[in-house]
Amino acid sequence: MDRSQEKIKELLYDFRRYFDQLKEEGVEYAETTHLPGTGERGTGSGGHSSAAVRLRSSRKQEGVLSSGERFRALVETILKCKKCGLASTRKCVVPGEGGNKRRVLFVGEGPGAEEDRLGRPFVGRSGQLLDKILASISLSRQDIYITNIVKCRPPGNRDPQADEVIACWPYLEEQIKLLKPRVIVTLGSPAAKTLLNTNTGIGMLRGRFHDYQGTPLLPTYHPAYLLRSYTLENRKKVWEDMKMLREFLDED
Numbered sequence: 305m306d307r308s309q310e311k312i313k314e315l316l317y318d319f320r321r322y323f324d325q326l327k328e329e330g331v332e333y334a335e336t337t338h339l340p341g342t343g344e345r346g347t348g349s350g351g352h353s354s355a356a357v358r359l360r361s362s363r364k365q366e367g368v369l370s371s372g373e374r375f376r377a378l379v380e381t382i383l384k385c386k387k388c389g390l391a392s393t394r395k396c397v398v399p400g401e402g403g404n405k406r407r408v409l410f411v412g413e414g415p416g417a418e419e420d421r422l423g424r425p426f427v428g429r430s431g432q433l434l435d436k437i438l439a440s441i442s443l444s445r446q447d448i449y450i451t452n453i454v455k456c457r458p459p460g461n462r463d464p465q466a467d468e469v470i471a472c473w474p475y476l477e478e479q480i481k482l483l484k485p486r487v488i489v490t491l492g493s494p495a496a497k498t499l500l501n502t503n504t505g506i507g508m509l510r511g512r513f514h515d516y517q518g519t520p521l522l523p524t525y526h527p528a529y530l531l532r533s534y535t536l537e538n539r540k541k542v543w544e545d546m547k548m549l550r551e552f553l554d555e556d
């Protein structure tokens with residue numbers, strides 16, 4: 305073997321090691337514009353004399369994107385969604401919002417009329433009451449992220465139907481994965497039942513922490529229910545739930 309053949313052999317060996325390493329890192333596809341040493345073209349459209357290699361890797365690209373970028377991409381997808389019948393009656397999609405500084409995720413059932421008009425969650429009378437409830441335990445919208453089980457308004461503020469919840473569920477599931485909340489607070493029966501996969505009513509579920517895939521979940525009444533039944537007893541129950549949330553955040 306002469307010197308030039310040895311050199312080619314070394315180069316091929318280095319190439320092999322390089323591609324093995326890329327494979328281990330998740331690169332699934334390599335495209336060349338010129339196959340080195342063969343004079344043949346690869347799958348590219350080039351015909352350059354150099355061995356220009358373009359690499360594609362779904363895993364690598366996913367890893368490069370920050371969770372913030374992935375979250376923004378998710379919101380873009382939600383805003384365009386037409387997966388269920390609510391798309392035909394909504395004015396705006398309401399993906400959710402909040403500063404998430406304390407990593408507390410609030411989940412309601414669905415946008416109301418005002419939310420549907422503005423594309424923002426909890427901005428009507430329920431939202432104003434929620435702000436007061438948050439303030440009572442020294443939290444603000446900047447501390448939490450708030451969203452709903454379904455991102456489009458069910459007509460007449462009815463509860464979301466099973467097929468709508470099923471269609472919209474992957475968005476909430478992905479939001480939870482990306483936001484990584486320390487604690488989830490569900491507002492009202494549909495949210496608690498959906499996340500806990502139970503038929504038990506909110507009256508039995510509230511007042512204690514449950515578990516959502518390793519994340520503590522605290523169900524409480526929806527502010528809209530409180531507005532409808534603004535009794536001392538109901539307000540006391542919500543206050544007890546919020547005190548539990550405050551204590552959890554102080555201890556955690």
Ligand code: SF4
Pocket residue numbers: 382385386387388389390391397454455456468471472
């Ligand atoms: S409720 Fe959810 S699944 Fe249905 S159209 Fe709106 S975003 Fe899509």
